[in-house]
Amino acid sequence: xxxxxxxxxxxxxxxxxxxxxxxxxxxxxxxxxxxxxxxxxxxxxxxxxxxxxxxxxxxxxxxxxxxxxxxxxxxxxxxxxxxxxxxxxxxxxxxxxxxxxxxxxxxxxxx
Amino acid sequence: xxxxxxxxxxxxxxxxxxxxxxxxxxxxxxxxxxxxxxxxxxxxxxxxxxxxxxxxxxxxxxxxxxxxxxxxxxxxxxxxxxxxxxxxxxxxxxxxxxxxxxxxxxxxxxxxxxxxxx
Numbered sequence: 001x002x003x004x005x006x007x008x009x010x011x012x013x014x015x016x017x018x019x020x021x022x023x024x025x026x027x028x029x030x031x032x033x034x035x036x037x038x039x040x041x042x043x044x045x046x047x048x049x050x051x052x053x054x055x056x057x058x059x060x061x062x063x064x065x066x067x068x069x070x071x072x073x074x075x076x077x078x079x080x081x082x083x084x085x086x087x088x089x090x091x092x093x094x095x096x097x098x099x100x101x102x103x104x105x106x107x108x109x110x111x
Numbered sequence: 112x113x114x115x116x117x118x119x120x121x122x123x124x125x126x127x128x129x130x131x132x133x134x135x136x137x138x139x140x141x142x143x144x145x146x147x148x149x150x151x152x153x154x155x156x157x158x159x160x161x162x163x164x165x166x167x168x169x170x171x172x173x174x175x176x177x178x179x180x181x182x183x184x185x186x187x188x189x190x191x192x193x194x195x196x197x198x199x200x201x202x203x204x205x206x207x208x209x210x211x212x213x214x215x216x217x218x219x220x221x222x223x224x225x226x227x228x229x
Binding site: 004033035040041042043044045048087089095097098099100101102103104 | 114115142146151152153154155156161166167202206216217218219220221222223
């Protein structure tokens with residue numbers, strides 16, 4: 001079976017740092033992606049980790065520990081526009097075509 | 112580069128009626144997905160095409176849902192008859208085909224077709 005867990009909601013203030021966790025149990029694992037979705041919008045790709053460690057892309061970083069079946073998305077210097085839902089997604093095939101999405105974490109950034 | 116196009120954007124129908132959604136993926140993308148996203152949940156894969164062949168339709172309720180991708184480009188998802196629990200956003204997405212190990216193909220989503228069944 002496939003199971004991904006994320007916190008349902010996170011709240012933080014502008015300028016702060018927030019971490020969104022994702023734990024997974026899947027029949028195959030080849031990598032972990034993160035997507036951002038604003039209300040009414042399309043999910044958009046943020047980052048991808050295939051190997052253990054931290055990947056940094058501007059204000060966003062993503063971490064993976066394959067041995068712990070765990071990853072997180074770190075958002076720094078939060079801005080109001082970061083208020084959105086964030087989904088982790090496990091790549092379950094080695095051709096990069098099959099992804100299972102988590103339930104999503106709704107981030108609210110307060111002034 | 113044009114994104115994934117979907118129509119209609121919004122649709123309200125009564126239960127037991129039928130509805131069809133259309134999707135045009137990014138040019139050159141061989142893989143096309145239809146996801147169902149219920150409010151407050153993550154996208155759930157309904158069907159995946161590679162060119163015009165079905166790769167995975169294990170979660171498609173085949174008694175009421177059908178999808179096709181003629182000529183390996185556009186795709187149509189149909190629901191007949193609709194139930195109240197089909198109220199959701201239907202997201203079409205596409206990605207490049209990969210014939211070997213790929214480090215995380217990006218999935219490109221359309222803005223979705225919002226369905227309300229009353």
